[in-house]
Amino acid sequence: MKVLIVDDEELTREGIRMSIPWENLGITEVYMAEDGEEGLKKALELLPDIILADVRMPRMDGITMAFEIRKSWKQCRFIFVSGYCDKEYLKSAIQLSAVNYIEKPVEPSEIVDALKKSILQLEEEKRRMAIEEEYRTHFKGVLEEIPEEDLVPVSWQSSMHMADKIEHYIQENFADINLSLTQLADAFELTKQYMCWLFKKEKNETINQCIIRTRLKWAKEYMRRNPFVKIKNVAAKAGFADSSYFIKIYKKYEQVTPADYLRECNENRPEAKI
Template identity: 90%
Template sequence: MKVLMVDDEELTREGLRMSIPWESLGISQIFMAEDGEEGLRMALELKPDIILADVRMPRMDGITMAFEIRKTLRQCRFIFISGYCDKEYLKSAIQLSAVNYIEKPIEPSEVVDALKKSILQLEEEKRRQAMEEEYRAHFCGVLEEIPEEDLVPVSWQSSMHMADKIEHYIQDNFQDINLSLTQLADHFDLTKQYMCWLFKKEKNETINQCIIRTRLKWAKEYMRRNPFVKIKNVAAKAGFADSSYFIKIYKKYEQMTPADYLRECNENSQERE
């Protein structure tokens, strides 16, 4: 990973170079520029991952430099340093999605925290790009059958976090008999195709399998605690619209019927008494 430091004060540049544990952060190359114009030229040539820049510099200020760099290096992360608390600069930093805005005198720990945050964002972006390429390749053979707007989601999000969110939503709403792929896709603003592919990739099971597994787990525990309950009531409480379907699915996954399990629970309860 490459970092470019742009600051007109040599003491600041050298101080940061000496005080930051670059290698332990995974940063192998550090470059320095004395002002915004030199920083712009070096950035376009070297394509750094992170730019640590002073805001106020001769010839070209850090914000102007960053806007020019952003035109070409879309994924580059910016960390701004300034000796002035200037609201206009802060507004510009927000527009550039700056990772942090650090005021002088500089605390090395603040810089380290900002660098760590930048690295996490960059790693997530690389993962997102890899996911997009894999997703496109996965559906390469059926591109003619899938509209372009449905092929790639409008916004790519962390796949692991999104899969976790989907799973948690299922755990919280499994008793809803209307829970479906369409409902989930609408709730998370994802295409069904992408959502199903992402979930299977991250969780090694389909969304429907997760819904069934969650419902059956709850049903089994509910019957264990209530051995005299009616099966149709268990099915309804577990989110199954049809008790016959519940019996069929339960037998498929548990290798016994709900009635057999209730009988077993009754026998165990009598033995304990």
């Protein structure tokens, strides 16, 4: 991983270079530039992963440099350093999706934290791109008529834990009898095809299997705690629209009927043994 330090103060540049444990962070190459123009030239030549830049510099300031770099090299992450509390610069840094905006005098620990955050974002981006490529390869030929923007929705780019989020949504909404692939796809702004592929890849089960497993797990615990409950009520509370289907599915997964399980729970009650 490569880092470019851009600062017009030599003491600051050298201080940062000497005080950061680069190798421990997995950073193998550290370059320096003394102003925005040199920083722009080196950035386009070296394509660094992270750029640590002063905001105010002669010839070209750090924000202008960053906007110019972004026109050609969008993958890098920016960390800005400034000795001035300037709201306009801060707004620009936000617009550039800067990882951090650090005020001078700089504390090495602040830079280390910002570098760690940048590295995490870069690793997530690489993983996302790998998943996108695998997805396109997996559905090669099938996806030719689907618009590019629908292949991997923008919402996926904001989170690398979409499968976990989908599973959590199911756990929170399993009792909804209308819970479906369509509802989930709409909730997460994903195409059903991509959502199902991604979930199966990450969780080793289909979304429908996850829904059923979650509902049955809840139903079993509910019956254990309430051994005199009516089966149709359990089915309804667990999100099954039909009690006959609930009985069928429960027997398939648990090897016993809900009625048999309720009977067993009732017989095992402490008061039932007295």
